[in-house]
Amino acid sequence: MKIDYSLESENHLQHYLIERSQKGDRKAQGELYHLYVKNMYNICRRMMGNDDDASDVLQDAFVHAFSKLNKLNDKELFPGWLKRIVLNHCIDALRKRKQFEMFENKEVEDEGNENSDWSGYQIKRILKAMDNISVGYRTVLNLYVFEGYDHQEISEILNISTSTSRAQYSKAKEKIRQVLSINVN
Incomplete structure (x- = not known):
C-alpha cells in the first residue's frame, strides 16, 4: 500500500507558514500569500467585475487577514477563514461604491435544479x-x-x-x- 504524504506535507507547510506569519515573519507572510493569491484573486475578479478593483480588494483583504491572523487558533480553518475575509471585503467594496443594490422581489417560482x-x-x-x-x-x-x-x-x-x-x-x-x-x- 502506497501512502501519499503530499497532502500531509502541504498541511505542515501551511501550518508552519501561519505560525511564522503570526509572529510577524514577512517572508512567511509572502509565502502564504503566494499559496492563496490565485484562488483569492479569482474570487475577487468574479465579484468585482474587473481586474483593477479585484486587485485592490485582494490586497486590502490580505492586509486585513494578516493583521488578524493572531486571532486564528485552528490553522486548519485558514483557507475558509481567508475566503470569508476576501468575500466580505468584496461585498464591502461594492457597497461603498454604491454599486451594490438588491431589489426585494416577490417569491420566484422554484425552477427545480438551479444549476x-x-x-x-x-x-x-x-x-x-x-x-x-x-x-x-x-x-x-x-x-x-x-x-x-x-x-x-x-x-x-x-x-x-x-x-x-x-x-x-x-x-x-x-x-x-x-x-x-x-x-x-
Missing part, C-alpha cells in the same frame, strides 16, 4: 458574460454557483431575504442567457 442550465455553456464564456450583469445579480450568482453557499447563507451574508436571493439568482441566470445569446448571434 442544470449551466452545463451547456463554457465556463469562460459565462465568466465573461458575468461582467455584463448588475452587481447584485453577479454577487448572488457568484456566492451560489462558485462559492457554494445556499440561499439561506447568502441571505445572511448579504442581509437580504432568501426569496430575494432566489430571485436575484434566477434573474442573473436569465441575464447571462441573454448576454450569451447576443454574443453567439
Whole structure:
C-alpha cells in the first residue's frame, strides 16, 4: 500500500507558514500569500467585475487577514477563514461604491435544479458574460454557483431575504442567457 504524504506535507507547510506569519515573519507572510493569491484573486475578479478593483480588494483583504491572523487558533480553518475575509471585503467594496443594490422581489417560482442550465455553456464564456450583469445579480450568482453557499447563507451574508436571493439568482441566470445569446448571434 502506497501512502501519499503530499497532502500531509502541504498541511505542515501551511501550518508552519501561519505560525511564522503570526509572529510577524514577512517572508512567511509572502509565502502564504503566494499559496492563496490565485484562488483569492479569482474570487475577487468574479465579484468585482474587473481586474483593477479585484486587485485592490485582494490586497486590502490580505492586509486585513494578516493583521488578524493572531486571532486564528485552528490553522486548519485558514483557507475558509481567508475566503470569508476576501468575500466580505468584496461585498464591502461594492457597497461603498454604491454599486451594490438588491431589489426585494416577490417569491420566484422554484425552477427545480438551479444549476442544470449551466452545463451547456463554457465556463469562460459565462465568466465573461458575468461582467455584463448588475452587481447584485453577479454577487448572488457568484456566492451560489462558485462559492457554494445556499440561499439561506447568502441571505445572511448579504442581509437580504432568501426569496430575494432566489430571485436575484434566477434573474442573473436569465441575464447571462441573454448576454450569451447576443454574443453567439
